[in-house]
Every structure is written in structure tokens, then in C-alpha cells.
Amino acid sequence: MRSSRTSSSARRRFLGAAAACGALVPTLGAQAQPGAATTAGQTRLALLMGNRNYPTPFDLPPIPKNVHDVDQALQARGFEVSNGLDLDPAAARQMLDAFVEKVKHSPDDAVVFFYFSGHGVQVDASNLLLPAGLNPSASSDTLLKGSVQLLRDVILRMPERQNGMTIAVVDACRTSLKATIGGTDEGLNQVEAPPGCLIAFSTGAGRPAIAPAVDTLNTFYTGSLVKVMNSLSGEVTFSDLFRLVKVDVERTMSNHPVEAIRKLTQRPFIAENTKVRVPLALRAAAPEAAASGADAGNEDADWAAIEASNWPHEIVQLTESFLKAFPKGRFNASAQVAHDGAEEAVRTLKRSDVRLYKSAFQPQADAGADVRRDVYRAARGDKDAAARLGRRAMAEGSTPAATSRYEGWLQYATSLGNGIAAYELALHYRGREQPLLAGQFEARARELGYNPPPTLDNVRK
Secondary structure, X not given: OOOHHHHHHHHHHHHHHHHHHOOOOOOEOOEOOOOOOOOOOOOEEEEEEEOOOOOOOOOOOOHHHHHHHHHHHHHHOOOEEEEEEOOOHHHHHHHHHHHHHXXXXXXXXXXXXXXXXXXXXXXXXXXXXXXXXXXXXOOHHHHHHHOEEHHHHHHHHOOOOOOOEEEEEEEEEEOOHHHHHOOOOOOOOOOOOOOOEEEEEOOOOOOOEEOOOOOOOOOHXXXXXXXXXXXXXXXXXXXXXXXXXXXXXXXXXXXXXXXXXXXXXXXXXXXXXXXXXXXXXXXXXXXXXXXXXXXXXXXXXXXXXXXXXXXXXXXXXXXXXXXXXXXXXXXHHHHHHHHHHHHHHHHHHOOOOOOOOHHHHOOOOOOOHHHHHHHHHHOOOOHHHHHHHHHHHXXXXXXXXXXXHHHHHHHHHHHOOOHHHHHHHHHHHHHOOOHHHHHHHHHHHHHOOOOOOOOHHHOOO
């Protein structure tokens, strides 16, 4: 086995070759490389909305603690925080309207953070956030009229950010373990994020999140969010933060002493379409706890080699070597995120129902920043980036090559968990008179928790 020093030298030679030929070095907005520091996010605005008070038996005791703890964690990261607890529909909309107006007048590179903790339901494929006092078991019409719709009323009202990002976090909870185990609670619908946005749900689409029945504990998702946010180096990005939170939630619940909770382990959902990666630190100043001398140089070079790679198999190898060589390095958390995502990508590429090859991960020399960014992310297991790459391929024309690349990327996105891509493939195969494949992918979409809206394809099966 080669020494870590020899391995580091080899990776630096690889980086130099990649940079020389101009291949596989993606760009993120104004960043030269995906891992480069950015000064974006100096303006940080957050709105936290939490509702405990619902009609019996839907009360949610942990919500005030959730809001308080997220407030403190965000302030420590430089956010100006507004929060509202137990607002009725009119007050909730008034507060939301004021926040949206404030966001519209913020700089393009601002980080905007919206957090909701309370009951969330799905009606006609729309995700609804219920204000205080509204009964989650009310009629569909009552829920639609009295609730905040996540996409229409929150996310789509925010300006698209090319140099900053909008983050929406929804911790929609249930306290009834019996109802949850019985499958009577339906979770939120899967979504894809609009440009400049990251959306995080506390659990997978179509699945419930559970909450303690006491007011001294956080919900599982918010507890992990606060813990991880408070523990990370400032160089870790917001994007990686939510992937680390996902891992922590799954680990915490799968190892819980209560069997019922282990059975209900949440698999948080992330949808991302951001243009830049913003570090948690308010300013991209000197690295926190940076090493010095040769070790620092080796770590920087090895991390740059990881950032320059777009092939999942190679990313796994490079990150494994990196984590062994720098177990306490400042890029350690981000390297673990890259490793886990690429490892999932490797497993996906081995599936017999995914026809996608190495050439797909090699963008053309004239590829734009959006394409390079999505290839970079797809290589690290991003289901939404993969779907966007497939749609771009189809937009190039209906040639056999474009169709094959479209199908391959959407198959890959589906296997990574994108239910919307699965349903899109179902419609594609239906149009090509391939009913067996259409049926398989429609079933897969529903397994992944995606419930198509009534207007999609004019059919609701």
C-alpha cells in the first residue's frame, strides 16, 4: 500500500492535469471551483414559524423549544431572526407578507431562511402548513383556505437568487405514535426546488415525522439541526449542513431505545437547486483551526482533487484516502458528505434498470456553468441535479442519442429517490407506447411518495 504522502502527490498530479485540460472543473456561479470560498451570504434573514396549539388531540408540545433553539443557532451564524408562535391564519399571513417584502429589498447574495414547525398536510398534491387552531382533520376545503401553501405562498414569492440562496425547512410533526404506526397519517408531497433554493423536510415524502409529547425536548429533526449547526466548522456549507443533519436524524432514531421510534426512523428529504455554496461562517476569512506547513498544503491539494472529480467511483476513492489522511481536517465533514453521496451514486450506477455511463459525467468543453454544476452534484448523488441534466438532454432534440441520455439521467434520478423524475419517465414511456415501463415508473413514483397533481397529464389515477 502506498503511503498517504505518495497518494497525496498522485492526487495533486491529477488535479494539475485536470486543470490543464480544462476538464471536470465545475463552476458554481462566480466561484472558480465548487469548493472555493465565497463572500456571499453577508446579509442573513430568517423567519421562524411554529405552532403548538391545535385542537385536541393534535397539540404539539415541543414546538416552542424548537423555535427558541433554532433562533439561537441561527443568530450564532449571523442571522437576523423574526419568529412567531401560535399565530392564527390572519396573523401568520401578515407576518409572512412582511418577511417577503423585507426579503425583496435584500441584496442578491443574501441567505434567506424560512423554518416551519407544526402540522403539515397534503391536499390535492399541495403541501400545506397549518396555522395554530386549525384542525388537521378538517375538510380539504377548510385546510386549503386556512393554511399556508409551501410553494405558492412562501418559496415562489422569494426572489430567485443567483449569488445567494433561499432555504426552506419544514418540520411537520405528529405526536400520535399509534396513528403513525397504523399508517393513517400521510406526509408531505415530494417537490423539486426552484432555482436558488434548498428545501428540507424532516422526513421523506409521504412519511410522517414524530414528536415527543413533552415540551422539554425538541422534535428529532430540529434537535439534530440545532446540534449539527452548532458543532460544525464555519467552512462547511449550508448545503452540506442539511446532508449531515439527515445522517444524524437517521442515526439517532435508528439507535433509539424505544422500538416504536426505531421503526419510524425518519429519512429527511432534501431538494436543492442553488447556484452557489455558502459557508456557515459569516465571512470567508482565515480557515478555522487550519493546519500549518506541509500538512495544510497537502490537505488543500487533496481536497481540490476531490472537488475536481466528477466520477463517483473516483470520488469515493479520493474521499476515503482524504478521511484517513486528515481525520481532523477542516474539510472532513464536507469530505464525508461527498463520500456518502458518491457511494450511493456508485450503487445506483450498478443497477440493471439504470443505463447511464461514465461519458455522461464528462461535460463538453463548452458546457455552461449550470451544466457543470449539475454534473458535479449528480456525481455526488444529487437526485434533482440528475433530473435537470436529463431534461436538458431532451431539450437538445429528439434524436436517439438525446432520448437515451434523457432516459438514463431520469432513471438515475429515480433510483436516487426523485419521484417526480419517475413520474415524468412514466409519462414519457406512455407517450412512446411502452405501457410496461410506464406502469413500472408510475408505481415507483408513488413508492417514493410523489403524488401527482390533478392537472398533470390531465389524469389522476
